[in-house]
Amino acid sequence: MPPFRPVTERLWEKIKKTDSSEDCWFWTGAKTRQGYGTIAIKGKAKLAHRTVYETSVEPIPDELCVMHICDNPSCCNPKHLKLGTIYENNKDRHEKNRSKGKAHKGENSPMSKLTSNDVLEIFKSEEKLKEIAKKFGITFQTVSDIQNGKSWNWLTKNEANHRAGGSFK
Ligand SMILES: [Zn+2]
Numbered sequence: 194m195p196p197f198r199p200v201t202e203r204l205w206e207k208i209k210k211t212d213s214s215e216d217c218w219f220w221t222g223a224k225t226r227q228g229y230g231t232i233a234i235k236g237k238a239k240l241a242h243r244t245v246y247e248t249s250v251e252p253i254p255d256e257l258c259v260m261h262i263c264d265n266p267s268c269c270n271p272k273h274l275k276l277g278t279i280y281e282n283n284k285d286r287h288e289k290n291r292s293k294g295k296a297h298k299g300e301n302s303p304m305s306k307l308t309s310n311d312v313l314e315i316f317k318s319e320e321k322l323k324e325i326a327k328k329f330g331i332t333f334q335t336v337s338d339i340q341n342g343k344s345w346n347w348l349t350k351n352e353a354n355h356r357a358g359g360s361f362k
Contacts, residue, residue, distance in 0.1 A: 200232070200234055200244065200248065201248050203232065204232055204241065204244055204245065204248065204269075207220055207221050207222035207230070207232070207241070208220055208221070208241075208245070208269045209221055210270075213309070214270060214272045215272075215309055215347065215348055216270065216309070217263050217265045217268040217270055217273060218268060218269050218270040218273075219265070219267050219268060219269070220241045220242075220267040220268075220269050222241065223238075224266075224267060225240075227266055228265075228266035228267050229241065229242065229266045229267065230242060230266075230267050230269060232244055240259075241267075241269055242259055242261065242266075242267075242268065242269050242274055243259045245269045245271055245274065246259045246271060246274045246276075249271040250271050250274065253276065254276075256278065256279070257276045257277065257278060257279075258276070258277055258278070258279055258281075258282045259274050259275070259276060259277075260274070260275055260276070260277040260281070260282050260285060261273055261274060262274070262275055262347050263347055264289060272347075273347065306329070306330060306331065307329065307331065307345075309348055311329055312339055312345045312348050312349065313348060313349065313352065315329065315336055315339045315340065316339055316340060316345075316348075316349040316352055316353075317352065322336045322337055322340075
């Protein structure tokens with residue numbers, strides 16, 4: 194093994210990329226107890242998703258955290274990461290904990306039977322919620338969350354934007 198390799202090289206070889214930037218790209222290396230990927234840089238353990246953000250997107254200001262839009266701590270897809278304040282991060286976590294068990298975190302979550310295409314189909318469907326739920330073998334709540342943009346919104350965002358004439362965030 195060569196004595197020194199660039200951080201980005203060591204970083205990306207541990208990330209399971211897919212063809213789509215919509216997907217979560219999971220960290221395959223060491224993780225913290227909370228599920229965040231870690232990488233050793235100059236002898237110190239750094240959070241993998243932060244390092245991805247720093248090296249692929251922009252520098253992280255001291256007072257800000259890097260948050261997961263997709264809710265998967267080990268995801269390293271730069272498109273699923275955003276800067277937030279510590280306050281926002283805590284608030285986000287608090288809200289997610291409160292809805293624990295109801296939240297569906299995406300295709301790779303063990304709770305989910307849905308693919309990205311299913312989600313889009315559900316989002317666009319004009320059938321009754323009950324019918325959709327039955328068709329996909331999911332709960333009424335899941336259908337409602339998808340249609341309201343409460344879950345999977347990184348997938349449905351563009352569609353919603355289109356529908357709302359660009360005003361949807
Ligand atoms: Zn992700």
